[in-house]
Amino acid sequence: xxxxxxxxxxxxxxxxxxxxxxxxxxxxxxxxxxxxxxxxxxxxxxxxxxxxxxxxxxxxxxxxxxxxxxxxxxxxxxxxxxxxxxxxxxxxxxxxxxxxxxxxxxxxxxxxxxxxxxxxxxxxxxxxxxxxxxxxxxxxxxxxxxxxxxxxxxxxxxxxxxxxxxxxxxxxxxxxxxxxxxxxxxxxxxxxxxxxxxxxxxxxxxxxxxxxxxxxxxxxxxxxxxxxxxxxxxxxxxxxxxxxxxxxxxxxxxxxxxxxxxxxxxxx
Amino acid sequence: xxxxxxxxxxxxxxxxxxxxxxxxxxxxxxxxxxxxxxxxxxxxxxxxxxxxxxxxxxxxxxxxxxxxxxxxxxxxxxxxxxxxxxxxxxxxxxxxxxxxxxxxxxxxxxxxxxxxxxxxxxxxxxxxxxxxxxxxxxxxxxxxxxxxxxxxxxxxxxxxxxxxxxxxxxxxxxxxxxxxxxxxxxxxxxxxxxxxxxxxxxxxxxxxxxxxxxxxxxxxxxxxxxxxxxxxxxxxxxxxxxxxxxxxxxxxxxxxxxxxxxxxxxxxxxxxxxxxxxxxxxxxxxxxxxxxxxxxxxxxxxxxxxxxxxxxxxxxxxxxxxxx
Ligand SMILES: Cc1cc2nc3c(=O)[nH]c(=O)nc-3n(C[C@H](O)[C@H](O)[C@H](O)COP(=O)(O)OP(=O)(O)OC[C@H]3O[C@@H](n4cnc5c(N)ncnc54)[C@H](O)[C@@H]3O)c2cc1C
Ligand SMILES: Nc1ncnc2c1ncn2[C@@H]1O[C@H](COP(=O)(O)O)[C@@H](O)[C@H]1O
Numbered sequence: 305x306x307x308x309x310x311x312x313x314x315x316x317x318x319x320x321x322x323x324x325x326x327x328x329x330x331x332x333x334x335x336x337x338x339x340x341x342x343x344x345x346x347x348x349x350x351x352x353x354x355x356x357x358x359x360x361x362x363x364x365x366x367x368x369x370x371x372x373x374x375x376x377x378x379x380x381x382x383x384x385x386x387x388x389x390x391x392x393x394x395x396x397x398x399x400x401x402x403x404x405x406x407x408x409x410x411x412x413x414x415x416x417x418x419x420x421x422x423x424x425x426x427x428x429x430x431x432x433x434x435x436x437x438x439x440x441x442x443x444x445x446x447x448x449x450x451x452x453x454x455x456x457x458x459x460x461x462x463x464x465x466x467x468x469x470x471x472x473x474x475x476x477x478x479x480x481x482x483x484x485x486x487x488x489x490x491x492x493x494x495x496x497x498x499x500x501x502x503x504x505x506x507x508x509x510x511x512x513x514x515x516x517x518x519x520x521x522x523x524x525x526x527x528x529x530x531x532x533x534x535x536x537x538x539x540x541x542x543x544x545x546x547x548x549x550x551x552x553x554x555x556x557x558x559x560x561x562x563x564x565x566x567x568x569x570x571x572x
Numbered sequence: 573x574x575x576x577x578x579x580x581x582x583x584x585x586x587x588x589x590x591x592x593x594x595x596x597x598x599x600x601x602x603x604x605x606x607x608x609x610x611x612x613x614x615x616x617x618x619x620x621x622x623x624x625x626x627x628x629x630x631x632x633x634x635x636x637x638x639x640x641x642x643x644x645x646x647x648x649x650x651x652x653x654x655x656x657x658x659x660x661x662x663x664x665x666x667x668x669x670x671x672x673x674x675x676x677x678x679x680x681x682x683x684x685x686x687x688x689x690x691x692x693x694x695x696x697x698x699x700x701x702x703x704x705x706x707x708x709x710x711x712x713x714x715x716x717x718x719x720x721x722x723x724x725x726x727x728x729x730x731x732x733x734x735x736x737x738x739x740x741x742x743x744x745x746x747x748x749x750x751x752x753x754x755x756x757x758x759x760x761x762x763x764x765x766x767x768x769x770x771x772x773x774x775x776x777x778x779x780x781x782x783x784x785x786x787x788x789x790x791x792x793x794x795x796x797x798x799x800x801x802x803x804x805x806x807x808x809x810x811x812x813x814x815x816x817x818x819x820x821x822x823x824x825x826x827x828x829x830x831x832x833x834x835x836x837x838x839x840x841x842x843x844x845x846x847x848x849x850x851x852x853x854x855x856x857x858x859x860x861x862x863x864x865x866x867x868x869x870x871x872x873x874x875x876x877x878x879x880x881x882x883x884x885x886x887x888x889x890x891x892x893x894x895x896x
Contacts, residue, residue: 315708317708317709317846318844320867321711321845321867324708324711324712326712331714333708333712345827404676404686405680405685428827429827431708431709431846432707432708433707433708433714434689434705434706434707434708434709434826435687435688436672436676436688436689437675437676437686437688440673440675440676440677440680441676441677441680443677444676444677444680444681445680448756449644449645449754449756449757450644450673450677450757451644451673451757452644452669452672452673453669453673455820466757469669469820469821470669470670470762470821471668471669471771471773471821471829472764472765472766472771472821473762473763473764473765473766473819473821474762474763474765475759475761475762475763476759476760476761476762477644477757477758477759477760478757478758478760479756479757479758480755480756480757483756483757486673488820488827489810489813489814489820489827490813490814490820491813491814491815491816492816494814530719530720531685531718531719531720532685532687532716532717532718532719533716533717533719534714534715534716534717535696535702535715535716535717536713536714536715537707537712537713537714537715538712538713539711539712539713540712540713542871543870543871544857544870544871544872544873546859546869546870546872546873546874546875547873547874547875548864548869548874548875548876548877549874549875549876554878554882554883554886555886557876557878558876558878558883558886558887558890559890561858561860561874561876561883561887561890562887562890562891562894563894564858564873564874565802565835565837565858565887565891566891566894566895568834568835568855568856568858569777569802569803569834569835571834572776572777572803572834
């Protein structure tokens with residue numbers, strides 16, 4: 305089983321709203337004091353892959369791939385510390401505008417160069433621009449089927465059994481490899497925390513570095529075939545004034561709270 | 573072509589999302605000066621068609637045996653064929669699981685650009701389709717200009733007002749399609765895991781619990797009776813779902829359900845932007861939280877700073893008395 309997991313490094317989505325700023329003119333988020341982290345759904349995907357390998361008694365190879373600024377190497381190192389087997393980074397400095405199709409094309413070209421994979425995993429969406437498109441577009445670029453919102457992967461007799469979340473519940477999908485899946489969170493794929501020692505060791509492991517040019521992709525072609533552009537980026541202002549219910553005792557406060565609830569629901 | 577095509581899944585019926593989708597489609601079609609066409613796919617499509625025909629100019633029913641039950645690859649291929657032949661300027665879908673997974677791939681097959689979870693779709697002066705959507709976990713709002721045609725957009729459909737009925741119903745036709753099942757990936761089993769009888773998305777009152785609830789038992793022993801009393805649906809934050817206390821279908825937020833209740837009662841939920849992204853359209857938000865500085869209170873009409881374990885039992889008593 306040859307598995308590839310796509311990892312995106314993003315601005316820490318947990319940064320509190322009060323510390324979050326955008327540069328409206330450049331239509332970009334300001335990094336400020338926020339750190340760069342691996343998108344959580346990519347880590348859910350990696351965790352799912354690691355568990356699959358464990359269940360297979362180690363008979364699987366996991367490669368992690370990222371496309372981004374040189375700093376994305378940290379996300380890949382962390383993945384190695386979580387015990388991915390190999391890592392590759394496509395250094396791409398040109399990400400002024402987030403363009404899911406351009407990213408999918410880079411990833412597809414890199415995947416074709418790196419080898420033949422049975423299972424290609426992405427996160428369901430990235431916590432920054434939240435496009436939720438890269439997995440699907442990647443599948444199209446590679447001519448593969450795609451299953452979204454997967455939280456569990458099992459292999460039985462060469463067939464992949466994928467459990468995925470839907471609005472109403474779940475679906476069990478059987479797929480013949482190779483296939484692309486996008487992974488969502490669930491109680492079983494909460495990413496493991498790598499050991500400090502493994503984090504240190506990961507910096508000694510090999511890491512393949514590529515450029516779009518190595519993959520035969522040019523900036524001109526990309527610029528000529530844009531997918532979408534950010535026309536505006538702003539922080540909406542919408543604060544509500546909260547009435548904290550008053551009272552000297554718990555009973556009085558809860559009573560006031562109950563009355564407010566009844567006020568709202570009575571009309572329904 | 574300046575037409576707009578909306579895609580509906582028959583099984584869902586003409587619910588609030590389908591109505592909002594049709595409304596958004598009609599307004600965009602008017603802006604573009606084109607007509608509104610609907611493709612209704614899968615089981616229930618034939619039954620849904622007359623209702624859709626009341627607001628659309630033309631309805632195509634695609635309910636061939638191979639499409640009756642949703643199968644990702646087969647359905648995508650059929651939709652690409654149905655949309656592609658007519659070269660619409662825009663293809664709109666709702667925000668359900670199937671629409672979300674279909675949109676980017678459909679855009680790719682049609683040579684277009686996709687965008688998701690949009691709360692506004694309009695035509696910019698240069699003729700480009702522009703959409704608004706939340707980004708950065710709901711902390712910012714972006715307007716995107718879709719460069720390729722068609723614009724394939726899935727909507728936060730319940731945020732759009734329904735389409736007015738037409739004087740004359742649109743024509744309903746059955747799609748002439750040769751459906752070849754694609755078995756590379758196929759659904760072999762389905763299960764339901766809803767929190768109540770009605771869908772969370774359609775709920776008018778929601779009681780939602782977060783990590784501060786502390787475990788699965790209080791959801792059952794404290795929140796469930798409270799919800800029953802209020803005729804509410806139960807929901808949860810991602811943290812409570814990830815802990816395995818409640819099913820993932822209960823998750824509300826950026827990557828969970830987008831809900832539009834009259835009252836959303838958040839119990840022991842911080843109010844992270846990603847959670848708030850799912851309730852931006854709730855009419856009234858109220859919260860129970862021990863931390864007066866919890867961000868949730870910035871979005872609340874009213875709140876109580878107390879331990880929910882003390883509040884909820886008493887609240888049930890008071891509500892029972894008041895609602896008598
Ligand atoms: C890309 C991305 C997507 C995400 N999507 C979602 C999403 O769709 N939905 C979502 O919910 N989250 C989502 N999150 C996670 C989100 O950022 C928060 O981590 C999460 O919502 C926190 O859940 P919580 O408020 O239940 O938990 P916590 O942050 O742990 O908050 C618990 C709260 O309970 C209070 N509390 C504790 N004990 C009590 C008590 N006894 N009585 C009263 N109050 C008490 C505390 O004061 C605190 O405010 C996403 C994150 C990312 C990065
Ligand atoms: N630059 C990137 N490098 C590697 N993987 C990416 C990149 N961008 C997106 N992805 C993958 O696609 C998923 C969805 O991202 P998006 O479509 O941007 O929301 C992420 O969780 C990643 O797995």
